[in-house]
Amino acid sequence: MKYPYIIDGHCDSLIHFVDGARTLQDPSEGGHWDTPRAKMAGVSLQFLAAYIETRYKPSMATCRGLQLIEGAHRFIVDHPDQVFLVRTKKDLTRIPDPACIGILLSVEGGEIIGQNLFMLDIIYHLGVRALGLTWNQRNALADGVDEVDTQSKLTKLGQKVVLRMNELGMLIDVSHLNEAGFWHVLELSRDPIVATHSCAKALCNHPRNLTDQQLRALGKQKGVVGVNFYPSFLRETGLATREDVVRHICHIAEVAGVETVGLGSDFDGISEVPKGLEHVGDYSYLMDDLIKVGFTSQEVEQIAGRNFMSLLSNVLK
Numbered sequence: 078m079k080y081p082y083i084i085d086g087h088c089d090s091l092i093h094f095v096d097g098a099r100t101l102q103d104p105s106e107g108g109h110w111d112t113p114r115a116k117m118a119g120v121s122l123q124f125l126a127a128y129i130e131t132r133y134k135p136s137m138a139t140c141r142g143l144q145l146i147e148g149a150h151r152f153i154v155d156h157p158d159q160v161f162l163v164r165t166k167k168d169l170t171r172i173p174d175p176a177c178i179g180i181l182l183s184v185e186g187g188e189i190i191g192q193n194l195f196m197l198d199i200i201y202h203l204g205v206r207a208l209g210l211t212w213n214q215r216n217a218l219a220d221g222v223d224e225v226d227t228q229s230k231l232t233k234l235g236q237k238v239v240l241r242m243n244e245l246g247m248l249i250d251v252s253h254l255n256e257a258g259f260w261h262v263l264e265l266s267r268d269p270i271v272a273t274h275s276c277a278k279a280l281c282n283h284p285r286n287l288t289d290q291q292l293r294a295l296g297k298q299k300g301v302v303g304v305n306f307y308p309s310f311l312r313e314t315g316l317a318t319r320e321d322v323v324r325h326i327c328h329i330a331e332v333a334g335v336e337t338v339g340l341g342s343d344f345d346g347i348s349e350v351p352k353g354l355e356h357v358g359d360y361s362y363l364m365d366d367l368i369k370v371g372f373t374s375q376e377v378e379q380i381a382g383r384n385f386m387s388l389l390s391n392v393l394k
């Protein structure tokens with residue numbers, strides 16, 4: 078069965094493109110994500126992340142972030158027959174386009190704005206529609222999940238960023254944020270929030286995963302969790318199969334409601350992949366598995382992408 082919306086909340090393939098390692102046009106180049114395989118799998122919208130690697134922080138973070146954003150635009154301009162940029166609610170009406178994959182530009186790491194709120198507006202004008210407030214470390218907005226002992230909430234700048242993101246119509250991504258920061262964002266944001274690539278802590282006790290309490294609260298506020306495919310987030314042994322992705326999907330649906338579940342592969346950002354879900358072309362097997370474990374085709378449609386579509390229609394202007 079073909080699903081009208083397959084939406085993936087996170088991949089890091091843009092780095093490979095910008096650094097010249099891959100064109101993202103040819104599966105024989107390797108990697109997890111490229112347009113031929115994404116099209117074959119029926120992906121209708123891909124969140125393309127500008128992930129700012131640790132070695133650029135803090136002094137070169139803005140520059141690197143802008144370089145990645147420029148790369149994303151170059152990729153889109155060079156392939157108008159394959160991808161298009163989604164910036165507005167109106168752009169969402171083009172999805173699903175049978176020939177073209179929508180691209181939602183996201184930035185992973187508030188370091189891109191440094192200490193400057195105006196930089197948020199600049200990246201918005203450059204087409205960015207989702208921002209992860211932190212990666213794993215502390216920055217000027219908040220603490221990431223590596224800051225285990227601080228219990229710090231958002232900084233003053235971080236709070237202003239949340240409010241401004243609400244005004245602009247940007248998705249606030251809490252995937253790498255520490256728990257105190259997570260609750261602070263929920264308290265401040267008038268829009269639903271997103272964890273673009275996270276799993277359930279009850280099934281795998283990893284600092285990057287969300288507790289049942291967090292999942293419930295995020296769902297209650299009409300947010301979405303994109304289930305991450307990284308084996309170390311799926312199973313404490315670090316060895317996982319497609320079945321483990323299904324387990325996390327089932328758990329989040331049970332705890333927070335099926336309307337809270339989405340997909341957030343983290344393809345090309347993860348060093349290992351689950352057996353049977355090794356690249357974007359394998360998506361259809363996952364959908365088949367969800368039917369096998371008892372989800373209705375309508376529920377699979379929601380998980381595959383409709384939930385992300387609803388969230389985006391709620392938040393984008």
Ligand SMILES: [Zn+2]
Binds near residue numbers: 185252253274346
């Ligand atoms: Zn990440």
